[in-house]
Amino acid sequence: MIRKHLKGTIRQLASIWCQPRRLAHSAPKEAPKMPELSGKVAPQPVAQAAAKKPAKPGKDAKKGGRVKIPPPKGSLTNDKTTFGPLKDVDRIFQNLYGRHDWRLKGACLRGDWHKTGDILEQGPDWIMEQIKKSALRGRGGAGFYCATKWEFLQKVKSEKVPKMLVVNCAEGEPGTCKDREILRHEPHKLLEGILLAGVTMGCGRAVIYVRNRFYNEACNLHYALAEAYHHGLVGDSACGTGIKFDIMVQRGDRYLCGEETAMLNCLMGKLGRPRRRPPFLTEKGYFNHPCLVVNAESLSVLPTLLRRGPRWWTGLGRSYNAGTKLFCISGQVNNPCTVEEEMSMPMREIIERHAGGVQGGWDNLLAVFPGGLSTSLLGPEAAGGVMMDFDCLEAAGSGLGCGSIIVMSKDCDPLAVMHRTIEFYEEHTCKQCTYCRDGAIWLPELFGRFATGQAHPHEIDWTSVIADTIRNSRPICALGISQAVTADSMVQMFSEQIKERIVKYAEGSQ
Numbered sequence: 001m002i003r004k005h006l007k008g009t010i011r012q013l014a015s016i017w018c019q020p021r022r023l024a025h026s027a028p029k030e031a032p033k034m035p036e037l038s039g040k041v042a043p044q045p046v047a048q049a050a051a052k053k054p055a056k057p058g059k060d061a062k063k064g065g066r067v068k069i070p071p072p073k074g075s076l077t078n079d080k081t082t083f084g085p086l087k088d089v090d091r092i093f094q095n096l097y098g099r100h101d102w103r104l105k106g107a108c109l110r111g112d113w114h115k116t117g118d119i120l121e122q123g124p125d126w127i128m129e130q131i132k133k134s135a136l137r138g139r140g141g142a143g144f145y146c147a148t149k150w151e152f153l154q155k156v157k158s159e160k161v162p163k164m165l166v167v168n169c170a171e172g173e174p175g176t177c178k179d180r181e182i183l184r185h186e187p188h189k190l191l192e193g194i195l196l197a198g199v200t201m202g203c204g205r206a207v208i209y210v211r212n213r214f215y216n217e218a219c220n221l222h223y224a225l226a227e228a229y230h231h232g233l234v235g236d237s238a239c240g241t242g243i244k245f246d247i248m249v250q251r252g253d254r255y256l257c258g259e260e261t262a263m264l265n266c267l268m269g270k271l272g273r274p275r276r277r278p279p280f281l282t283e284k285g286y287f288n289h290p291c292l293v294v295n296a297e298s299l300s301v302l303p304t305l306l307r308r309g310p311r312w313w314t315g316l317g318r319s320y321n322a323g324t325k326l327f328c329i330s331g332q333v334n335n336p337c338t339v340e341e342e343m344s345m346p347m348r349e350i351i352e353r354h355a356g357g358v359q360g361g362w363d364n365l366l367a368v369f370p371g372g373l374s375t376s377l378l379g380p381e382a383a384g385g386v387m388m389d390f391d392c393l394e395a396a397g398s399g400l401g402c403g404s405i406i407v408m409s410k411d412c413d414p415l416a417v418m419h420r421t422i423e424f425y426e427e428h429t430c431k432q433c434t435y436c437r438d439g440a441i442w443l444p445e446l447f448g449r450f451a452t453g454q455a456h457p458h459e460i461d462w463t464s465v466i467a468d469t470i471r472n473s474r475p476i477c478a479l480g481i482s483q484a485v486t487a488d489s490m491v492q493m494f495s496e497q498i499k500e501r502i503v504k505y506a507e508g509s510q
């Protein structure tokens, strides 16, 4: 009954909103400038849309646009033009596939905990200086400069309650399996990174949030943490420096807990759903403790970066997109895998070298999510020339996200994939924000009709109207925006297939 009533309301509202109908597919005048690379990069509709409507700081940021954050002062640059494959000597995660001992003995043989005490004795300012020079960017999705973000907490004075570092190992994004590999095969890298980052920010303790269903991974982490305490690597005098630093592990489960305020709510025993800021986490995050949430991969690369220096780090990848990155390749490829590669390596080369290529060959490629479900789709031409780094993918109208490449070949039914993808958001919205909640009801209904061909052609434009409405509504967390971006990009990419399906259905029913 309620559903029937909703359908009627949707139709009425959409017919009002569509006057005058938005020209969602009108061709823009200028294509975005792509970074130069061996292959040519053809601009896609999505990239063109991005060029047409660049995010402006302030006004657009409120509407869901991205504010461009400048790199930290003193960041090193390079003038490299070719990227990847990564040499073994530059590999940070040497036990990514669990072929060696993940316990302390094996980790120490691979260089973990080497002279960590000496690094700590250099002082927080020296460590922060190295992070600034390296222009390290967060590996969790947003690509924020770590030094800029971490300095927020470093500058907070908190004498009554210690500052806290919260480590994000929630990893619920479809197609992503990198933090999980770190937890089960490289837990000591993570613990060492937490200690270094925590001390740099002036924290006294850290909490690692691990997803509940990562049972074996949490067991390995607990074991590694016990080893670290037993050998004095953390605790009352971490690595013999006299610095007190404690780490604890807490578990919870919900996709939305990957969002930092939802995660903190969950850690505090509340319902795991996002909350509006202020108060900001650096003021009052975990109970009354000022805190910051940092992704596991960003922390795990830190010890090697500090040991080898920012010059080495910025020698990998393009300027301001430096270092190595874990890429998770899934979908219709011959060999789905998680692999560490140099940043800025061409996407096509990563897929062909590590995942055995697209099923049926590169010409069989239909589209790619370059950074997980929440990033805009790229067509075969753009995917053939784009480099896997923050700036190049942003220029192409998409994003690096968490580095999860999800491949769709021409053998799949793109409209069924669209429907399933948008249902994912329906399952995970927390229903606090009206437009995110309503979008999560309407979009799956629309996409279901697209998949069967029972939609009306003008409903294709409704998606853009709904997506824009969600974007402009200032939802509390990024899930609302992700839903809008994904829906819009999928409809723009597959509008021809939707029309064909509608015609087919109409012909079949005549």
Ligand code: SF4
Binding pocket: 256, 274, 428, 429, 430, 431, 432, 433, 434, 436, 437, 475, 476, 477, 478, 479, 480, 481
């Ligand atoms: S945007 Fe969606 S998921 Fe995020 S808080 Fe609002 S309703 Fe919840």
